[in-house]
Structure formats: C-alpha cells, structure tokens
Amino acid sequence: MALLAAVLASIACGIVGSYVTVRRMTYIAGAIAHCTLGGMGVARYLQTERGMTFFSPLAGAVVAALLAALIIAWLQAKSDMRQDTILSAVWAVGMAVGILFISKTSGYNEDLMSYLFGDILMVSSRDIILIGLLDAGLLLAAFFFHRQLDAIAFDEEFSRLSGLPVDLYNTFFLCTVALTVVLLVQLVGIILVVALLALPAATAGRLTNRLPTLILTAILLCLCATVGGLGLSYAPDLPAGATIILTAAGTYLIVDTVLKIKEKIKQ
Amino acid sequence: MPTIVRTVLMPFLLKIYLPGDELPSFFFGDNTLTKDTTPDILLERVSFSYGEEPVFQDVTLKIDRGEFIGIIGPNGGGKTTLLRLILGLITPDKGTILVFGQPPKKVAHRIGYVPQHLQFDSRFPATVFDIVRMGQVGRRLTCSEVKKKQIAREALTAVDLSRYEDRTFADLSGGQRQRVLIARALASNPQMLLFDEPTANVDSSSGEKLYRILAELNKRMTILVVSHDIGFVNHHITSVVCVNHGVVIHPTSDLGGQNIIDLYGQDISLVRHDHRCSSEGHSCSNL
Numbered sequence: 239m240a241l242l243a244a245v246l247a248s249i250a251c252g253i254v255g256s257y258v259t260v261r262r263m264t265y266i267a268g269a270i271a272h273c274t275l276g277g278m279g280v281a282r283y284l285q286t287e288r289g290m291t292f293f294s295p296l297a298g299a300v301v302a303a304l305l306a307a308l309i310i311a312w313l314q315a316k317s318d319m320r321q322d323t324i325l326s327a328v329w330a331v332g333m334a335v336g337i338l339f340i341s342k343t344s345g346y347n348e349d350l351m352s353y354l355f356g357d358i359l360m361v362s363s364r365d366i367i368l369i370g371l372l373d374a375g376l377l378l379a380a381f382f383f384h385r386q387l388d389a390i391a392f393d394e395e396f397s398r399l400s401g402l403p404v405d406l407y408n409t410f411f412l413c414t415v416a417l418t419v420v421l422l423v424q425l426v427g428i429i430l431v432v433a434l435l436a437l438p439a440a441t442a443g444r445l446t447n448r449l450p451t452l453i454l455t456a457i458l459l460c461l462c463a464t465v466g467g468l469g470l471s472y473a474p475d476l477p478a479g480a481t482i483i484l485t486a487a488g489t490y491l492i493v494d495t496v497l498k499i500k501e502k503i504k505q
Numbered sequence: 506m507p508t509i510v511r512t513v514l515m516p517f518l519l520k521i522y523l524p525g526d527e528l529p530s531f532f533f534g535d536n537t538l539t540k541d542t543t544p545d546i547l548l549e550r551v552s553f554s555y556g557e558e559p560v561f562q563d564v565t566l567k568i569d570r571g572e573f574i575g576i577i578g579p580n581g582g583g584k585t586t587l588l589r590l591i592l593g594l595i596t597p598d599k600g601t602i603l604v605f606g607q608p609p610k611k612v613a614h615r616i617g618y619v620p621q622h623l624q625f626d627s628r629f630p631a632t633v634f635d636i637v638r639m640g641q642v643g644r645r646l647t648c649s650e651v652k653k654k655q656i657a658r659e660a661l662t663a664v665d666l667s668r669y670e671d672r673t674f675a676d677l678s679g680g681q682r683q684r685v686l687i688a689r690a691l692a693s694n695p696q697m698l699l700f701d702e703p704t705a706n707v708d709s710s711s712g713e714k715l716y717r718i719l720a721e722l723n724k725r726m727t728i729l730v731v732s733h734d735i736g737f738v739n740h741h742i743t744s745v746v747c748v749n750h751g752v753v754i755h756p757t758s759d760l761g762g763q764n765i766i767d768l769y770g771q772d773i774s775l776v777r778h779d780h781r782c783s784s785e786g787h788s789c790s791n792l
Contacts, residue, residue, distance in 0.1 A: 260626065260629065260630065262626065385638070385639075385642050386642055386643065388631070388635070388639065388642075389639040389642040389643070391629075392625055392629060392631065392636070392639060393620075393623060393625065393639070395594075395620070396618065396620070396639070396640075396689075397639075397642070397643065398594075399592055399594070399613050399614070399616070399618055400613075400614055400640070400642055400643040400644050400693070401613065401614040401643040401644060401645065402642065402643035443628060443630060446630060447630050447631075447632060447673040448630055448631060448632055448635060449630050449631060449635070451630075452630045
C-alpha cells in the first residue's frame with residue numbers, strides 16, 4: 239500500500255516539482271503547504287465544536303491551500319509587498335490560524351500535528367484514489383499544454399504578446415500546485431513537501447538540458463527517493479518521511495559529486 | 506500550399522511629416538495620406554500618461570511597409586512607451602493606434618518582438634531549438650508540426666546559428682543568445698520586427714553582423730529598432746523617429762571619413778537633427 243502511494247506520489251512530484259523548481263516557486267509551495275494546517279485546524283474545529291461533520295480535515299486543507307494560492311497570486315499582482323514578505327506572512331499566518339483553532343477544539347487533536355511530518359505507512363485507500371486521479375489530471379495537462387507552460391515559464395511577457403492567456407495559465411498552475419501540495423502533505427507531511435518537490439527536480443536539472451526529459455528524470459528520481467527511503471527506513475524503524483527526504487538529498491549530492499569528478503577528469 | 510498568411514510587399518513611400526513645433530512640445534501631422542497603402546503603424550493624435558506624468562501629447566506618426574526605422578531619444582523620453590503602445594501592452598488615453606489597420610492587441614501575434622533584457626533562469630532547461638519553437642506558441646499558425654519545425658530551422662539559419670540547434674541555451678554567449686531571441690521572433694513568420702536595443706550587450710563587430718542580418722530581413726518585413734544612442738545609428742537604418750515627449754522623424758545621411766569609423770569601430774550614419782524636409786520626402790541616397 240505504502241509502495242503504491244510512493245509510486246503515485248512520485249509521478250505528481252516529478253511533474254509539478256519540475257515546473258515549480260524551474261519557475262523558482264518552491265517557497266510558494268512551502269507557504270501553501272503550511273497553510274494546509276490552518277485549513278485542517280479550522281475544519282476539525284467546525285466538525286467538533288460546530289457539528290459540521292461533513293467538513294473533513296482534507297476538505298479544510300484543500301480550501302486553505304487554494305485560498306493561500308489565490309491570496310499569494312493576488313498580493314503579488316496588486317500590492318507592492320516584496321515576494322518573500324508575502325510568502326513569510328502567508329506561511330506564518332496559516333500555521334497560526336491552525337494552531338489557534340486546534341487549541342479551541344476539545345478532544346484529541348494530536349493526530350493533526352502528525353500532518354507536520356506525515357506518515358506514508360498509514361495512507362488510506364481514499365488517499366490512493368485521490369492521488370491516482372491527480373496523477374491522471376497532471377499527465378493529461380502536461381501532455382497537452384507543455385509547450386505553452388514551457389513558453390510561459392521562460393518568458394512571460396513574450397508569451398503574452400504571442401496571444402497566450404498567461405494569467406489564466408498561471409492561476410491554473412497555482413491551483414494545481416495547491417492541490418498537489420495538499421495530497422503530498424498526507425504522505426510526507428508539511429515540512430517535507432517542499433524538499434520532495436525541489437530535490438528530485440534539482441537533481442534532474444543537473445542531468446538534463448530540456449524540460450520534457452527533466453520531468454521524466456524527476457519522476458524517476460522521486461521514485462528512487464520514495465521507494466529507496468521506504469526500504470531504508472524499514473529495518474532500523476526510522477520515520478519514513480524523513481528517510482525519504484534524506485535519500486533524495488543524498489542522491490543529489492552523489493550526482494553532483496560524480497559530475498564534478500567528471501569535469502575534473504576532462505581537464 | 507502553406508497556409509501561413511504572407512503579406513505582399515507593396516512599393517513603399519517614405520513619408521515624412523512636417524513637424525509643426527520644435528521638440529519637445531506638441532507635434533501636429535500633415536494629413537496628406539494616400540489611401541491606397543495601409544500603413545503598418547498609424548498613431549493619430551495619441552496622448553498617454555503614466556498617472557499624472559504625461560509622456561506623449563497629441564502624437565501623430567505613420568510608418569509604412571518595408572521601412573527600417575530607428576527609434577531614438579533620451580532615456581525617459583518615451584521610446585519604450587511607444588513600443589508598448591504599438592504592441593498593445595498599454596492603451597493610449599486619447600487618440601487611436603492602428604497596426605496593420607487594426608487595434609494593436611488584435612495583431613500583436615503578427616509582430617516579432619525582441620526585448621532588450623531577458624530575465625531568465627540561468628539554468629533554464631531548454632535547447633536553442635526549444636527557445637525558437639517558443640516563438641510559435643499561441644501565434645495562431647495553422648500549418649503542420651513538420652512545417653513549423655522547418656520554419657524554425659529557417660529562422661535559425663537566418664541568424665547563422667543552425668549548428669547550435671541542440672545546444673543548451675544557457676551555455677551560449679550574450680550575442681548568440683540575442684540571435685536566438687531574434688530567431689524566436691522570426692519563427693512565427695511575423696510581418697514586422699520590433700527590437701529594443703539589439704546591440705546593447707554585444708561587441709561592435711557582432712553588432713554590425715546583427716544589423717546585416719536585419720538589413721537582409723528588411724527585404725521582406727518592416728523593422729523598428731530602438732536605440733539609446735541619440736547621435737548615431739547604424740548605417741542600414743533609413744529613417745529615424747526621434748522620441749522625446751513628442752515624435753519627430755528625421756532622415757539619415759551618410760557620414761564619410763575614416764575618423765568616424767576609427768572612433769566607433771563601424772560605419773555609422775549621422776542623424777540630421779537640423780534637417781527639415783519637403784512634404785514629398787526624398788530618398789536618402791541622393792542627399
């Protein structure tokens with residue numbers, strides 16, 4: 239079960255992570271990830287204290303993630319705040335809202351904190367289905383729109399002049415990132431989502447020079463990290479999420495070192 | 506039969522308006538337009554301000570098919586604003602702009618634009634060919650994928666970079682990257698090319714090479730080049746639009762003398778700011 243989750247998550251990470259890394263939006267992904275806690279806290283509060291049992295933490299997370307994405311986009315376009323200020327603010331406020339609502343909710347709420355680090359071994363079949371659907375959507379979008387996405391990622395103004403509805407694409411992209419983040423949070427937790435989006439793509443970037451091959455390589459490397467991390471964590475009973483991330487980081491270091499050695503040999 | 510729209514090169518007339526006033530104040534055009542050729546660019550009594558700051562007031566300007574125009578003027582005088590108006594990125598407060606006889610936004614995809622600064626990720630994963638193909642995205646080209654690739658290759662040949670097709674864009678030199686951006690602008694088979702400072706970041710011999718390429722392209726499309734040097738422009742340019750909170754057109758004349766070539770390292774033309782021309786205009790070759 240965990241293995242299947244790892245495979246499906248890798249596809250999502252590879253695709254979305256590649257675009258996020260190339261567009262230098264990894265911090266935006268981080269801010270959105272932390273806001274999911276806010277959403278989950280509010281949802282749990284509404285469920286327990288206000289009897290709105292339909293409002294599951296997942297629904298709360300989705301709403302919070304989309305809200306965070308749209309707030310960030312709006313502030314970037316309309317206000318004159320610096321981008322890192324916007325992100326830090328959204329990041330912290332999102333978390334704080336979550337903590338506040340959790341504190342006001344009676345009963346056992348510690349499981350929400352487990353979303354900080356995630357637990358891929360406890361993934362439910364519902365999560366699997368959702369990630370599967372997300373993957374299908376991502377693969378279709380990447381297949382049909384990769385030329386437009388590439389052009390916008392490289393030069394937004396030129397794409398605008400070419401006649402592409404850039405703002406529409408960017409909003410769609412941001413919402414996709416938000417949804418991917420929400421689902422990944424279920425697996426590896428909030429703190430580690432950014433690393434899983436960034437590291438495999440960064441490693442892939444050292445090995446490829448074109449975006450399509452970068453995406454495929456990133457998916458593969460993500461797979462290595464998740465499956466490898468899971469395998470490594472099994473025997474010594476280490477936390478799976480953290481092991482996955484360290485595997486991904488280790489892969490980057492190995493690739494980097496090998497490339498540098500190759501450079502030296504050439505000289 | 507390719508279904509790309511190709512414009513027929515019509516015989517062009519060099520139309521020069523009599524400036525009614527000295528720079529930098531108001532400018533009124535002489536409206537003796539002949540209606541048989543639609544000008545590529547037509548500004549009529551255009552006014553534009555950034556908030557409270559007026560940039561242009563009552564500007565009229567006409568540019569015909571096949572011209573090779575240099576747009577010059579001091580910084581802050583409105584050159585970039587003029588470009589953005591032509592491209593439809595901004596709209597005038599007053600007056601009308603017509604490009605190919607239509608509002609700029611409708612035809613922006615028929616203009617090849619080469620920006621001055623390109624802020625791109627220095628590690629962006631794309632080959633030269635990928636970048637050139639980006640010029641074809643969203644441009645309403647109705648030909649096949651195979652034909653699009655062929656046009657992209659022709660664009661690369663036009664800028665003399667065919668051998669670099671599979672090279673990583675980020676690995677190229679400044680001058681080579683600029684040529685790739687030109688190829689990107691050419692890949693959509695535009696009817697007009699707009700350049701913002703094409704030689705700002707290249708050495709003078711590469712710059713001259715660039716202008717030779719532009720002169721060759723000028724045989725099949727109108728070219729506008731923004732230059733920040735107000736005294737001298739490349740000798741291929743035939744007419745100059747001087748922008749300094751108003752717009753005046755000057756001809757250029759050949760400047761001989763080995764001194765100038767030694768000084769600037771290339772053949773250049775002197776902009777005759779003192780010149781007043783007749784309403785019939787004249788050809789620059791017999792000044």
